[in-house]
Amino acid sequence: MLKSARKTEKDPEGRMPLAEHLRELRNRLVKSLAAIVVATVITAFFYKDIIEFFTDPILAAVGCDYSFAELAKDTSETKCARIVQNGLLSPFTLALTVALSSGVVLATPVWLYQLWAFVAPGLHRHEKKYGLAFVAAGFPLFVMGAYFAYWSLPKMASVMLEFAIIGSDNQLPLDDLLQLIMRMILVFGLSFELPLLLVMLNFGGVLTGARMAGWWRGMILGITLFAAIATPSTDPISMLALAGPIWVLYFAATAVSLLNDRRRARRDAAGPADDEASELDLTPEDIGEIEPVPAAPALPEQATRDRVNGYDDVT
Template sequence: MSQPVRTRKQDPGGRMPLGEHVRELRNRLAKAVLAVLVVTVAAAFSYKRIINIVTRPVLASVGCPTSFADLARQPAHTTCAHITINGLLAPFTLALKVSLVAGVVLASPVWLYQLWAFVAPGLHERERRYAYAFVGTGVPLFLAGAFFAYEVLPRTARVLIGLTPHGVNNLLPLDDLLDLVTRMVVVFGLAFEMPLLLVMLNLTGVLSGRRMLGRWRAVVVGITVFSAVATPSTDPLTMLALAAPIWALYFAAVAFSLAGDRRKALRERPA
């Protein structure tokens, strides 16, 4: 005799017993971890190609020539970096790190869905609508910030390598370079999410557009300081390259919030 299929027991308010809640969390985590592991194993077979894609812009900017033809085209007294990797186990560790990072990134649709599927039943209809908008807008914004970092990194690398004294060989470990690229991509991606967070706070009634506009000077200074700390180079152009898009996104969020507050006031005005 077949066993009945177990379903999530919950009341009309979206609540469920603690035991079912823990089992649901365990199942969602297992599916998310399994997805990351599968993609990590698949990425391990192409980790060299992944490294080439991630580091190509920086290496093209600061890497020393590897052929006589490239050396002849290089201007005199140009500082460059020799990419190195040290130790017998270093290549294996590097392959493991790159594969795992690729697994987390490429499997993000799966584990984000599992996270959403776990949280969504406890949300009201209006909160679900906001969450859908947040996810649908947040992913493109994060990717835009990551791509922006990918484009800014070569200029940053040139400035940093250019500080090397003449006559000194700059040995750049490959794992350090990958850590720098990953950190910059994550920082830029998260920074581009800040205006979206402000819009969500406005939609939920926590923060008004007028209050956001009143703090614009402090926010602009805060974004500038954050950009100066987040970018590893001392080049002001690199700092502005990060700060300017966030400024624009912030004022776009303020304009959106002011318009939303105006519409809400018109709806609540007595006829």
């Protein structure tokens, strides 16, 4: 009964007291953390498979297929790498880190929904539609960038290993290798969100499509420099693997922004939506027809300065 009464008392526009906002925020955070904990426990049983999934392509490109003694006797120009772990606690801490990171990723639909459920009641109808569209487009873009990072990492490793001494065995600490992989996935994934950010600024009225179209030379140069700095290797393949898709996404975001500018112009000409308040025009139509405001009548003069019971004639 109390829950149903509380639901019926909610404002249709999502307004509620500060205490209710804090209580709802607490409930959303608890549900998000619970989902992350459950996902972390599940992924803890498969952390070795997760590590192999990220490291196997690199080992396939630069891994050593024979022992260090045989490697020392080899006179060919063989360059390879071997993964190692340092310290007694390193395997345990690595398992916790991989399980927690994988749990956060696996629970993404839950905590994203909780965030949306907390913010959505205060949005207009068109803002909710745009918010869902941005979330639906942001996740595939991040996955696309992460895939490009996963695809280019073995090629980066092969290029970087070319700087090693011939016949040496390159030891790759597993902690450092996984940090490099995660960093590259985050950099590639977040960089693919740049066009979405530009579209969001355009839909928010901060940036116009015409201005974005005028920036194309500087954006191509900036994206190329960013790709050259973000990729650890010096080969052009890895740089183009990051810069090329962002170029395409930038021009796609420019096209979407130009279309949105035209749609906004037609919407402004048609008037506000049903759930929006129209702007009040307080400017008079004809200033010459404004009637002057009469002056306030003057108070009567004091007939005498004598007071009766403490009051004069006026009061």
